[in-house]
Amino acid sequence: MKKLMGRKNCTDLGLNKCQGSIPHFHVNLQSLKWKASCFPPHTTRHSTTQPTLYYFALNAPSSNVRHSNMFNRMILLLQLSLLLLTVLSVLIFSGHVLAAPSTTSPAAESLLLPSDAVSLLSFKSKADLDNRLLYTLNERFDYCQWQGVKCTQGRVVRFGLQGFGLRGVLPPNTLTRLDQLRVLILRNNSLFGPIPDLSGLFNLKSLILDRNYFSGSFPASVLLLHRLRVLELSHNNLTGPIPASLCILERLSSLRLESNRFNGTVPPLNQSYLQILNVSENNLEGPIPVTPTLSRFDAKSFQSNLGLCGEIINKVCNDSHSPFFESPTNAPLNQSAQSQEVVVLSPTSNSRKLKSIALVLGSLIGVSVLIASLLCVFGLVKKKSSHEKDPPKKTTESLGSEPGYTPNPPTEARPEEISDLPKTFIPEVRAVRKSGNLVFCGGQAQPYNLEQLMRASAELLGRGTVGTTYKAVLDNQLIVTVKRLDANKTAITSSQMFEHHMDAVGGLRHPNLVPMGAYFQAKGERLVIYEYEPNGSLFNLIHGSKSTRAKPLHWTSCLKIAEDVAQGLTYIHQASRLIHGNLKSSNVLLGADFEACVTDYCLAVLADSSSNENPDSAAYKAPETRRSSSQATFKSDVFAFGILLLELLTGKHPSQHPFLEPTEVPDWVRAMREDDGCEDSRLGMLTEVACVCTLTSPEQRPAMWQVLKMILEIKERVVVENASVGFS
Known part of the structure; x- marks a missing residue:
């Protein structure tokens, strides 16, 4: 123009x-x-x-x-x-034409979103049927700020939703599009259905899906994740064999498959990096392969598999349990349409014909074994050559690694409560064993029977609110903790009511709960059997022996223990709607990695309210439950947790806590710790949590899940502060 x-x-x-x-x-x-x-x-x-x-x-x-x-x-x-x-x-x-309202369909709009955001939203649509995740997008596309999401340069590298109560399925073709994902943690939820194809996560290093309801076979796509170091699928409903080709995952350092329904044999694992292995509580059978790697693990890694045998677990194998040959009497019949022809050899047949057939069969089997052996040897040589190049990181945390923490020598209970000499197990119980039932919890196989339990040597650990606790060593060297309920301290309940309650309690499974293994009842005699935790109780850790003045734990240890206990209590409240009712430091045990595990949970409901109360327990009781007719509640558990947290922070037993106004508690905590001020703000946050938990009015106390959220926010804030200090 x-x-x-x-x-x-x-x-x-x-x-x-x-x-x-x-x-x-x-x-x-x-x-x-x-x-x-x-x-x-x-x-x-x-x-x-x-x-x-x-x-x-x-x-x-x-x-x-x-x-x-x-x-x-x-x-x-x-x-x-x-x-x-x-x-x-x-x-x-020139601005004279206005944009018309968008009529783009949701499918078309998804093309405009970052692919990682689309993957997360697709996951939520199927795995979060109760809408617990608050995932929404705004104009900034801040999906990296969503719960459980951690990003690097705008790409999701960690996705962790441990204990979020998710209910749904793990949908295919969703998370697999997160091709920069390094860590996937969906532990302790209610996800069900099969585990989908995960082969798209080729950068994945940690896959943690334990304590859900996944079913189906072992996910074969995992074998394609060559960078995988941590694989935890325990406490699910997975079936079928554990693939022998797991040996190709050369960097694997932790493999936990316990408490499933896997069958078949133990694969000949020989990864030099493997430090953690647990295939217990399955249906595995046959001899355990004696490889340099598997020989490093003890029988606990393989327990509760009744069909297993071999040198590692000190159980002699029958001839029929050869690692490579199937017994002729046990061999399955091949009934496919292509193998219906039957060849009958008469007694007069030439023996040379039999030898030829045997030779051919032997050759075929030998070649198969040779090929399998060469594959594993090739993998082992390759692993050794790369051993110096890529050492794995530690996958477990320990309280002992934190500054200022020096663990006391593990003791089983307070010194005055331990019997010096082991004794034969309770004779009164042995007298009624014939009329009783030993019931195992959680659907696990029976690692021992009633006779073995009655023959066990016992060591007194302590006396509590509802009974006496023993350490029992069985003749197969298995150690368990046995609580004998005192008939004079328990309310009169029918056998059916007791069984119903124990079935509910025995089904609770969480990393921060000591697992209940079994229970027994007969003619007024009742036993509760737990797994044995070797590192003693939190009481011993805090207070030490009477000959030495205990020093308060480092604040990072306090934070970790508080988180562990809060996780366990929150699980009890939300998963079962049950109440602990007797939380105290002697009912928190330390696991193999010094994780805090709650024990004696949900037994207080069996206690007779008219019986004399243990003085150690009275200090943890909420004001509204101190009357003899009052029952424990969710909020009384919260109160006990607050008292326990103050015990952690000050090193003082609750019976020594002064009566203070909430505003006076922080000064008292600092005085007990002789704090020089460097930890003031961080200790103050934990002290605030303790104060709000111990408010006199139960209505003003938070729920346990809210307490856990506070602690996790403190932990996240500390991590951010430490990171900022590191970059400054």
Whole structure:
């Protein structure tokens, strides 16, 4: 478009008629003649009514009208299209055209979102049927701030939703699109169904899906994750064999498959990095392969698999349990359509024929074994060559690794409560064993029977609110903790009520609960059997022996223990709607990695309220439950947790806690710790949690899940502060 300089009249443009103040162009497509209206041609140049005329670079009609009409029409339409596009562009850039409301479909909109956000939203739609995750997008696409999500340069590298109460399935083709994911933790939820194909997560290093309800076979796609170091699928409903090809995961350092329904044999694992192995409580059978790696683990890694045998667990194998040959009497019949032909060898058949068949079969089996052996040896050689290149990181945390923490020598109970000499197990119980039932909890196989339990040597650990606790060593060297309920301290309940309650309690499984293994009842005699924890109780850790003055734990140890106990209590409250009722430091044990595990949970309901209360327990009781007729509640558990937290922070037994107003508690905590001020803000946050938990009114106390959330927020804040200090 260009401006016509100088004066142009209508005749110059070939106009037939002039009218109006602004030119109006009209095109007659039939005659291709231009028509226009403008001011009269004799208007002066400087007249205010002189129009400014514009023309577009269009082909004006020439005298040569013999051109093809079709060609001219095409040219004209093209020119008009260009004109229209030009006008629209000018209007848009000048702000005269407003964007219409978006009518893009959700599917189309998803194409505009970051792929990682789409993956997370797709996961939530199937795995979070109760809508517990608050995942929403805004214009900033801040999905990296969502619960459990950690990003690096805008890509999700860690996705952890431990204990979020998720209910649903793990949908296929969702999380697998997170191709930068390093850590996936969905532990302790209610996810069910099969584990989908995860082969797209080729950068994954930790896959932790334990304590859910996953079913189906071992996920074969895991074998393609060559960077995997931690694999935890325990406490699910997985079935079928454990694949022998697990030996190709060369970097594997932790493998936990316990408490499933796997069958078949133990694979010949020989990874040099493997430090943690547990395949217990399955249906495995046959001899355990004696490899350099498997030989490092003791019988506990394989317990509760009744069909297993071999040198590692000191159980002699029958001849039929050969690692490579199936016993002829136990061999399955192949009944496929292609193998219906039966060959009968008569007694008069040539023995040479039998030898030939045996030779062929032996050769085939030998070749198969040789190939399998070569594959494993090749993997072992390759692993050794790369051993120096990529050492694995430690996968477990210990309280002992934290500054200022020096663990006391593990003791089983307070010194005055331990019998010096082991004794034969309780004779009164042995007298009624024939009329009783030993019931195992959690669907586990029976690692021992009632006779073995009755023959066990016992060591007194202590006396509590509802009974006496023993350490029992069975003849197969298995150690368990046995609590004998005192008939004088328990309420009179029917056998059916007791069994129903124990079944509910025995089904609780959480990393911060000491697992209940079994229970026994007969003629008023009742026993509760737990797994044995070797590192003593939290009471011993805090208070030490009476000969030495205990020093309060380092605040990081306090934070870790508080989180562990809060996790266990929250699980009890939410998963079963049961109440602990007797939380105290002697009922918190330390596991193999010094994780805090709650024990004696949900037994207080069996206690007789009229019996004399243990003085150690009275200090933990909430004000509203101190009357003999009062029952423990969720909020009384919260109160006991607050008292326990103050015990952690100060090193003082609750019976020594002064009565203080909430505003006075922080000063008292600092005085007990002889704090120099460097930990003031961090200790203050934990002290605030303890104060709100121990409010007199139960209505003002938070729920246990809210307490856990506070502690996790403190932990996250500390991590951020430490990171900022490291970069400063």
